[in-house]
Amino acid sequence: MSARYYWGLHLGLIALLFAGHFVLPAYQHGNVARIMVLAVYAMGYNIAFGYTGLLSLGHAMFFGAGMYGMGLLSYHFDAGALPAMAAGIVAGAMLSLVVGLLALRTAGVSFMIVTLMFSQALAMTLVYFRDITRGDEGFVIPSATRRLWGMDLSDEAHRYLIAWGLFSIVLIFTLWLVRHRWGRVFVALRENEERASLLGYDAFRTKLGALVISGTISALSGAAYALLFGYAGATFAGVQYSIFPLLWVLLGGAGTVLGPFVGALFMFYLIDLSSGVTDAYMLIAGVALVLLTLFLPQGLVGEVKRRLWRDLP
Amino acid sequence: MxxxxxxxxxxxxxxxxxxxxxxxxxxxxxxxxxxxxxxxxxxxxxxxxxxxxxxxxxxxxxxxxxxxxxxxxxxxxxxxMAYTFQITSVFGKLTCHENVALAAMRRLGGDTAAVDAEVREALTRVGLADRAADVAGDLSYGHQRLLEIAMGLAQRPRLxxxxxxxxxxxxxxxADFKALIRALKAETTILLxxxxxxxxxxxxxxxxxxxxxxxxxxxxxxxxxxxxxxxxxxxxxxxxxxxx
Amino acid sequence: MDMPGTAPCVCPLPGGARAQDATDFMDFGPYLMLAMLEGAVLASVLALMASGLSLVFGVMRVVNVAHGEFYMLGAVMAWAVTSFIGGGPALAFIAAAILAPLLVGGLAALADIVILKRLNYDPERTIVATIGLLYILQQATLMSYGADARPVVPPFNHRIALPWIEWGEGGLAFYFPWGLSTTSYKLFVIGAAVVLIAALRLFMTRSRAGLIMRATQLDGDMATAFGIPVERVYAAVFGVGAGLAALAGVLIVPIQQAHYLMGGDALLLSFIVVIIGGLGSLAGTIVAAVLIGMSDGIISVFFSPTLAKILATLAVALVLVFRPQGLFGGKGR
Missing domain, CATH: 3.40.50.300 (P-loop containing nucleotide triphosphate hydrolases)
Incomplete structure (x- = not known):
């Protein structure tokens, strides 16, 4: 199927979510705003894991770098929304560059553990310097920061639109990236690194590029989360927030542009529904991880791609 | 010389x-x-x-x-320099077109039309033109060997x-392979x-x-x-x- | 490491049991000795738990992220068994030390057959699946056992005052500094760990089952060719590995309390030990456990335990980055 169809599909989703702003009831409206921000995180993760085959267990450090880079500038220096966001994004980009330079010397299982360890070190560091970060409690983003172009971001409607804007930009960027030759080299590295090297592609530099793009988008999501929902806390840099994007991407379909959103949407509602019933809502996440690896390794969109629409990006 | x-x-x-x-x-x-x-x-x-x-x-x-x-x-x-593997090492989940495109892309960059033309030519020379849309992993072993050679050709190597x-x-x-290599002699150096x-x-x-x-x-x-x-x-x- | 959620203050291993209140009363020497004793208890439990992780990696070439939860289950089951069996703390404890590892090991073997076998032990998918297993075990414990930390009465617990030698006015003098003491149970934990690890080593080197496991470790395909039932060996190894973690949990629970989040920190420490010691090497694991356990005890005297953990975590990451060949070997990538 030609490019026209999948551009139609992806732009259609963006239009649908825009329409959602006007028709969704208040509670769902808030949920979808949150899901769109988290889907940005998942899309960032997917560039490393889904397209390049870099299975990181430590992406929460990038999400956390964005959140704290943004939050601390706002909390301690009363920065405006845009400089604070920029600080978060730059923090994530720098961190992913440094982590990439080190961690990408390893591969496979070692890479998973190294990223997990780096992420743990950051999470513990955030707790350790409690004078600056307020430790485990975290802190509320001052309302002075939460204004953008005259909009009050604690207002539900503004929040949804900003989330929608970010989501749309990242979705279109991903769609462009994976069809660009860089994205195609990412896939080549995922499929067969040695072959790609012998076609003249520098595996280390390409993977580093993928990880920095992935980390930067994750940081963007973390910064936006703090900005829109007004809180930064160490939990967001913990292991659980490294597992979540893996779960969303696996559920939706690794290496598909729509997969991260679909996965985040389903998992959010699954956990939302079950947390009404029990405190042990993470049980759902555990069961989902096991069932997905066993029975649906391609994920939902991946399955569509495999059966119906082979060249879906 | x-x-x-x-x-x-x-x-x-x-x-x-x-x-x-x-x-x-x-x-x-x-x-x-x-x-x-x-x-x-x-x-x-x-x-x-x-x-x-x-x-x-x-x-x-x-x-x-x-x-x-x-x-x-x-x-x-x-x-x-270009190298084709002894043990076939194509990108099994990608199409033949995509495999050869990856080989051509490094040299030709983002020029999609030029890449497509190069891919068509390379696949035609090894006799796989009609297989462009097939997934490489589904090809027979012999065809995978030919695809491997096409990937070598698409790089337009000097060696x-x-x-x-x-x-x-x-x-x-x-027999086809022999004819192909003879024709290549004018363009490149071959170590076999x-x-x-x-x-x-x-x-x-x-x-x-x-x-x-x-x-x-x-x-x-x-x-x-x-x-x-x-x-x-x-x-x-x-x-x-x-x-x- | 706060694997999912943060426990208010459940220090899962005795490294947390520092004697800060004692600093004011004690001289440096006796205090260091106390720290080393605490470190030795941590090292013993860690060595036991990490040998399980190391055994599983050594034979099956997979990393079991749910290992910390087997340790937690051991502790929780020890609580359950001791609360429901009468006949005094000693008998109840012995029952727990037998039943908990068996039950946890059986559960792990079942998980191996139902989940890991079907993934063909693919290294990356196995990690993802064991992350899922981690949450399932932890959250199921939360649903059944609850969020409280509960104590288990030690089978015996005599306070043992320890002597210290000092060069005083009248030459060498023995005395018993206030606060320099340990308990008979803590000494028992150290002794038990030494005996168990020696037994594990004998089992692996001398017994037929151990030989089969090591043959499978060397070459799975070859083992199959020689008629070794590799699948059953894998299930057994996974069960034994989990059983060792559960046993560590049973041993620790009279010192610490059982809590559903206690597996996270234990997992992190075991990872550190196993990576520094070289995954799959039992001897290396034990040396590293002693090193990490003792230094955690001692470093925590001078620095904050969080800082010690941050530094240890970074050190391990860098070891993996710069010396991967000696640690994960060729096959683990």
Whole structure:
């Protein structure tokens, strides 16, 4: 199927979510705003894991770098929304560059553990310097920061639109990236690194590029989360927030542009529904991880791609 | 006649075992050179060092007058060397078109039209034009070998190293392969590791024989065919290649 | 490491049991000795738990992220068994030390058959699946056992005052500094760990089952060719590995309390030990456990335990980056 169809599909989703702003009831409206921000995180993760085959267990450090880079500038220096966001994004980009330079010397299982360890070190560091970060409690983003172009971001409607804007930009960027030759080299590295090297592609530099793009988008999501929902806390840099994007991407379909959103949407509602019933809502996440690896390794969109629409990006 | 590739004293040992020992090798431009030798003679080790998959223990490699001994594989490919794998190593989940496009893209960059044209041409030359949309992993073994060669062609290399390209090909495919390589001679230099003696005899301008990691003989196919030393080497190891 | 959620203050291993209140009363020497004793208890439990992780990696070439939860289950089951069996703390404890590892090991073997076998032990998918298993075990414990930390009465617990030698006015003098003491149970934990690890080593080197496991470790395909039932060996190894973690949990629970989040920190420490010691090497694991356990005890005297953990975590990451060959070997990539 030609490019026209999948551009139609992806732009259609963006239009649908825009329409959602006007028709969704208040509670769902808030949920979808949150899901769109988290889907940005998942899309960032997917560039490393889904397209390049870099299975990181430590992406929460990038999400956390964005959140704290943004939050601390706002909390301690009363920065405006845009400089604070920029600080978060730059923090994530720098961190992913440094982590990439080190961690990408390893591969496979070692890479998973190294990223997990780096992420743990950051999470513990955030707790350790409690004078600056307020430790485990975290802190509320001052309302002075939460204004953008005259909009009050604690207002539900503004929040949804900003989330929608970010989501749309990242979705279109991903769609462009994976069809660009860089994205195609990412896939080549995922499929067969040695072959790609012998076609003249520098595996280390390409993977580093993928990880920095992935980390930067994750940081963007973390910064936006703090900005829109007004809180930064160490939990967001913990292991659980490294597992979540893996779960969303696996559920939706690794290496598909729509997969991260679909996965985040389903998992959010699954956990939302079950947390009404029990405190042990993470049980759902555990069961989902096991069932997905066993029975649906391609994920939902991946399955569509495999059966119906082979060249879906 | 200028030399495109040169090695001096090239050696590689694996935990004390000498796989390749002090090989001096000169390859002139626009020639087809065959590299033969019994199993375990060090052929694949030798070409792996040429392309940069393996670092040599000692010695040097010069490509077009430039010392490339310390360059990593991707850089050597960037200079115009290409390598096709002995054990088929295509991107199994991608289509044939995408496989060859990856080979062409590094040189042609983001020019989609040029890449597409290059891919079509390379696939046509190996006879896989009608398979462009097929997933590489679903192809027969012989077709995967041809795809591998197409990926080599699409790089438009100045030196093409083919590691046992005809292994697993049918007779008719081998005939096509011979025609293809002859046509390529005008464009590039070819180093061919080959077991099939009819391919060697028909295609090669000169033949280099490796045995126990050292150059045993070098000459025209006829000279090599007549050489007692070569026959002894093959018979001595009792491999079936000698009968070809 | 706060694997999912943060426990208010459940220090899962005795490294947390520092004697800061004692600093004011004690001289440096006796205090260091106390720290080393605490470190030795941590090292013993850690060595036991990490040998399980190391055994599983050594034979099956997979990393079991749910290992910390087996340790937690051991502790929780020890609580359950001791609360429901009468006949005094000693008998109840012995029952717990037998039943908990058996039950946890059986559960792990079942998980191996139902989940890991079907993934063909693919290294990356196995990690993802064991992350899922981690949450399932932890959250199921939260649903059944609850969020409280509960104590288990030690089978015996005598306070043992320890002597200290000092060069005083009248030459060498023995005395018993205030606060320098340990308990008989803590000494028992150290002794038990030494005996168990020696037994594990004998089992692996001398018994037929151990030989089969090591043959499978060397070459799975070859083992199959020789008629070794590799699948059953894998299930057994996974069960034994989990059983060792559960046993560590049983041993620790009279010192610490059982809590559903206690597996996280234990997992992190075991990872550190196993990576520094070289995954799959039992001897290396034990040396590293002693090193990490003792230094955690001692470093925590001078620095904050969080800082010690941050530094240890970074150190391990860098070890993996710069010395991967000696740690994960070739096959583990």
């Amino acid at each position: 200028s030399v495109i590739l040169q090695t001096r004293g090239l050696s590689r040992s694996f935990s004390g075992l000498r796989a390749v020992h002090e090989v001096d090798f000169d390859l002139p431009q626009h020639k087809i050179r065959a590299l033969i030798g019994p199993n375990g003679a060090g052929k694949t080790t030798f070409v792996s060092m040429l392309i940069g998959r393996l670092p040599p223990s000692s010695g040097s490699i010069t490509f077009e007058g430039r010392d490339v001994t310390a360059l990593p594989a991707p850089k050597r490919v960037g200079l115009g 093409l190293i083919l590691d046992e390209p005809t292994q697993g090909l049918a007779e008719s495919e081998i 590791i080959e077991h099939n003696m009819s391919v060697v005899m028909e295609l090669a301008d000169r033949v280099t024989v490796l045995n126990f990691g050292e150059v045993l003989a070098e000459g025209t196919p006829e000279e090599i065919h007549a050489s007692r030393a070569v026959q002894a080497a093959y018979l001595g190891t009792g491999t079936e290649e000698a009968s070809c």
